[in-house]
Amino acid sequence: MSVESRFESVLEAICQDTEQEDVWLEMLSQLEFAGCRKIVKAVPFERVNTGVLQHIMEEASHAFLLRSLVRDREEGWATNPLTEAGWEYFQRLDHSVSVLEGSGYSYPVVAWVIERRVLELYPLYLKHTQRAGVRSIVTRILAQEKGHSESFGHGDFAPELRARAIETEAELWDAFVGRLEAWALGSVRLGASLPLSTNLQIG
Numbered sequence: 001m002s003v004e005s006r007f008e009s010v011l012e013a014i015c016q017d018t019e020q021e022d023v024w025l026e027m028l029s030q031l032e033f034a035g036c037r038k039i040v041k042a043v044p045f046e047r048v049n050t051g052v053l054q055h056i057m058e059e060a061s062h063a064f065l066l067r068s069l070v071r072d073r074e075e076g077w078a079t080n081p082l083t084e085a086g087w088e089y090f091q092r093l094d095h096s097v098s099v100l101e102g103s104g105y106s107y108p109v110v111a112w113v114i115e116r117r118v119l120e121l122y123p124l125y126l127k128h129t130q131r132a133g134v135r136s137i138v139t140r141i142l143a144q145e146k147g148h149s150e151s152f153g154h155g156d157f158a159p160e161l162r163a164r165a166i167e168t169e170a171e172l173w174d175a176f177v178g179r180l181e182a183w184a185l186g187s188v189r190l191g192a193s194l195p196l197s198t199n200l201q202i203g
């Protein structure tokens with residue numbers, strides 16, 4: 001079965017279970033925050049223009065909107081059963097693709113390759129979620145994600161960099177989907193935690 005079909009099947013299963021969907025939503029919110037923080041850290045002061053500020057603002061608002069669906073305002077985040085899998089996908093992708101870039105300025109290519117995935121993920125989530133509140137928020141987010149993808153020139157990078165970024169992301173995505181399946185379809189349930197891998201710092 002292709003990774004796309006596996007992902008759609010596991011997402012469909014998650015959307016049948018409110019507790020699991022809450023965990024999924026919270027992990028998405030945490031990843032939107034990680035994306036926002038990546039921009040803040042990666043873009044040097046003299047390159048911060050209105051486009052960069054808009055991107056930071058919109059990614060922060062995605063984290064806020066998704067979080068508002070699942071958690072009380074005052075509560076801080078805790079790791080949930082998907083946090084580590086999501087964080088690992090993001091952090092490894094950031095490190096691996098930044099190395100490929102070579103110039104020390106990896107923001108556009110990392111952001112672009114993630115946006116590619118996001119533009120597949122959110123439409124599939126919209127297709128399967130049965131929650132009207134989620135649908136309304138994810139529709140708003142998706143409209144902005146399309147704008148982000150356009151702002152990176154639809155991936156107009158050197159062909160080799162582009163190809164290797166796509167390949168690296170696909171491998172990490174495959175691993176992420178495997179962990180999603182282990183959690184959602186296996187015996188690991190809410191409140192439990194997947195084993196921690198080494199060298200991963202969350203937060």
Ligand SMILES: [Fe+2]
Binds near residue numbers: 032058059062145
């Ligand atoms: Fe986003």
Ligand SMILES: [Fe+2]
Binds near residue numbers: 115118144145148
């Ligand atoms: Fe985005």
